[in-house]
Amino acid sequence: MLTQRMLALALTVLGFGLVSPSESSQTVRTIKFVIPVPPGGPQEILARLLADQISRTRDLTIVVENRPGAGTAIATEAVSHAAPDGNTVLFMANAFVINPNLRKLNYDPLTAFEPICYLVRSPHVIAVNSASPYRTLADLLNAARAKPGELTLASIGPATSQQIAIEMLKRAANVDMTFVPYPGNTPAVNALLGEHVTSLIADYTAMAEQINAGKVRALATATRTRIEHLPEIPTVAESGYREFESEGFLGVVVPAKTPKETVSQLVSSFATALQVPELASKLVVQGLYPVGMCGADFGAYLRKRYDEYGRIIRETDIKTE
Secondary structure (H helix, E strand, O other): OOOHHHHHHHHHHHHHHOOOHHHHHHOOOEEEEEEOOOOOOHHHHHHHHHHHHHHHHOOOEEEEEEOOOHHHHHHHHHHHOOOOOOOEEEEEOOHHHHHHHOOOOOOOOOOOEEEEEEEEEEEEEEEEEOOOOOOOHHHHHHHHHHOOOOOEEEEEOOOOHHHHHHHHHHHHHOOOOEEEEEOOHHHHHHHHHOOOOOEEEEEHHHHHHHHHOOOEEEEEEOOOOOOOOOOOOOEOOOOOOOOOOOEEEEEEEEEOOOOHHHHHHHHHHHHHHHOOHHHHHHHHHOOOEEEEEEHHHHHHHHHHHHHHHHHHHHHHOOOOO
16 A cells, blocks of 8 residues: 655755754754644544654644635635744645636745645445446446436535536546536535435545445545445446546645755655655545655646646636536
């Protein structure tokens, strides 16, 4: 599950993270983890697990602070203006590179921050109610072609990675399905359980309980490979749409111009924490799969996602309302 690449990265950044006595005054001792969404979601779960692990192995005090609002923009802007001393870390997700493609903001995600690590991925799953006649993704899409616009595909939204995934799927499969947005995962899942919508695309974590209970039927995962918790469920790519991929990503960034030594210390802390088997197991139970892509590689990944999301948003005319 944890790759040799991740281990090599952790060992490498550990070397950079060691400071000499003359540099010890730069060592970060107190850190604030800023969560740009309300309490209780995957970002807070991840942040608190990492805060516990890192604070126990490093001489650090870590405070976790939820600061929701404006689709994560309030907290993101605040962190972009924070002192570049490594004391303020933003836990970010797909919205970090989606929001700037939708409206003018007072920060640029690609220049106002230093990338630390892409920590975990959260697979997107396409599902229907267990009473649905559709047993495969092909069943659902064939029915959508036969009844253009009649079948519905719900997600949290609007203007989220899930809605973007819906538009990608509609284009790839050449189907017309009606997008139904919900303000949160719970109401979206409840709508599927109540058969108010035909289908749903959401993070696996949002409907794992209902899938396990047999109330919801997973048709496909939107990841490149099958996920550990649903080994029998094919991917969208396996179902005939080879280039399709969509998942949530959770990572950490700090304000731009944070000293390189401090960035290296933070990379070391996060990359090393992800190597701890106990922590990794706790994350996987939550449907959060460790990645451990750090530094420049993570920066390149953010640029790629920013460009991809921007293209889909422009081509499909996605709006925030």
